[in-house]
Amino acid sequence: MKRRLTTLSIATVTSAVLLTSGCISGSGGGSGGDAPQTAAPGEKVALTFSSYAFQDLTVKATQNIVDTWNAANPDIHVEYQKVDPNSVHDKLVTQFAGNQAPDIIHDESADIAGFSAQGYLADMTSLLPADLKADVPASVWQTVTFGGKVTGVPTIAQVYNLFANTDALQKAGITPPTADAPWTWDDLATNAKKLTTGGDVYGFAWGLKSPTAGLMSSGLAFDGKFFSGDEAKPTITVGANEMEVPNRVKKMIDDKTMAPNSISLSGTDVLPGFFGGKYGLVMAGNYVEAQIESKAPQGFNWTMLPLLKGTSQNQAAGPQTLSIARQSKHPAEAMKFIAYFMKAENLAKVAEGDALIPVTTSASAIVKKDLAGKHGWDAILGASASLVDSPWNKATKFPQWKSETATPAYQEFLAGKIDSATLQKRLTDGWTKINS
């Protein structure tokens, strides 16, 4: 009885709060606010731009873009609001619900899928300048197209690649691969074995504390698509292709050529072991390059290796994005700023700061020129051709499945608590339940 009363009280109070606050509106997400306007000549427009740029150099590059824009465009003032990368989603949810969203939003394709479905983001299709549209590969535009509407401009993207201690490779008699002849996953297993010298020195390490993104993205090289059918509500298949990468990683853990403790570390937590000669090869998102660049001890020789090959070198694109809130009163002006942000020299600076791949051909050319021959950058920049729109990018319930089902299931599998068949079943049943 007490429990029923408590529940009733909570329900009553919650309803009262929601009603008095006007939260229950029944309208779609982006319907609040006035109709979009184009500024009259001479009218001053103020735009807000929220960005989760994290690395020092990227923050500086972003600030510089905003400052130079404001200096050149006194009638369209952009205010740069910094958001921490781990709170972007939560902050946006509240801002959208309160009709207080920034005009220009820095996010990523997987996150804007949900906001697009809820109608919070403007359709930018008719606003996109032709030269910008032509500068980004069609496969990357696919990642930001939801229900036929482009709701984000892709900026920079990440791949998972190997970082190699070149001195360790040389000592083990291993020749680093080239972009034309990349290593396969079999080559990785063979070379990890050569680099494993016993004790606590392992050939390979991968910080898999959050394993889902890396394992699934890498699985696309074996055509592991996981999802098919309706793009927002797809069905799942966890077959042999999808299990290739998890099984190979598990095998390396079992034969002790991969550091077993690395599965409980984050992508950057493995760096001290890498610097200390404990791991010869490390798999990580290529953003780790910026961390290595600033933290590696003097005399530490390293390089990035080309993407590993399965049946292809495909990986998930999942680029960072710039979107316009549907609540924005000045989408045309917001698009002008985004076009300025995407100018080759600006995007190149942002990409170099974050050590990520610019998605535009023009910015990619600048980065290639700036970083030619440095730490294997050429091969990584060439990887943009291997970026594909992942089938889970637009699945509305994917973030929930990832955190509630996939991540714990992969962790248990890699830790040896469940077998391959159980992992397949957990992933499949989890999706079916969440997606029903």
Added chain:
Amino acid sequence: MRTSPGVRAAQYVALFGYVVFLGFPLLWLVSTAFKPPAELSQLTPTLFPVDWTWSNFQVAFAESQLPGALRNSFVVAVATAIITTLVALPAAYAIARYRSAVRNATIGWILISQVFPFILIVIPVFIVLKQIGLINTLPGLVIVYVVWALPFTLWMLQGYVAAIPRDLEEAASTDGANRFVILRAIIFPLLLPGLVATSMFAFINAWNEFFFALVIIQDPALQTAPLLLARYVGAEGSVNLGPLAATALITTLPSLIIFSIIQRKLVSGMLSGSVKG
């Protein structure tokens, strides 16, 4: 009864262990704040920096709005502590001293209010603040913190009031003291430790709070210290450890200083309550 030397030694060892347990995180924070990037990435970290550096502090001050964030946090936390205590004090006295149906309902309501998780109320709170023009303002943040801290502080304070014997009030009343004199001369001095503890709770709550500040504050000039600290933590576990530690150390200092000042009051208040006249 005398404590034997062996027991006394064991007590000191236990006390030393406890101090190390409590103090080590702070020591590690200080050490990290003064280490250069290369030392922060060593496989076997050292307890103290080999090459002491101020560079992390330079980054903390040069590339962020740290002074502004500290000022905002201080203003918000002090205002929250004062308002919460002022509102909770008379309410706690009434709840503790006047037994009625309203009292039971109030206590029940206080307990129920603790059930609500942040995530349930954050959007309604955001919308209410927006409607009254307090989004993106420090007063808006203070109101939320006061409302959030009030139930627990009220609960805490009424416990302190209830612990003061009624006999003292009755004796003062017999001696001719009116209600105001009783409150000022009898209750308030005895309640001082409780008031200090309550205000400290409200202060620390507001000083550390992150989520409400995240959603309510938009203007970079109005951000509080926890928002600034969070920006040193990137996606997938990447952390700007040196500047984070330096900023964390700086943001810890005001809290430590205020705590040490108030703590004296806390102890003196407790002593004054314990002396027999």
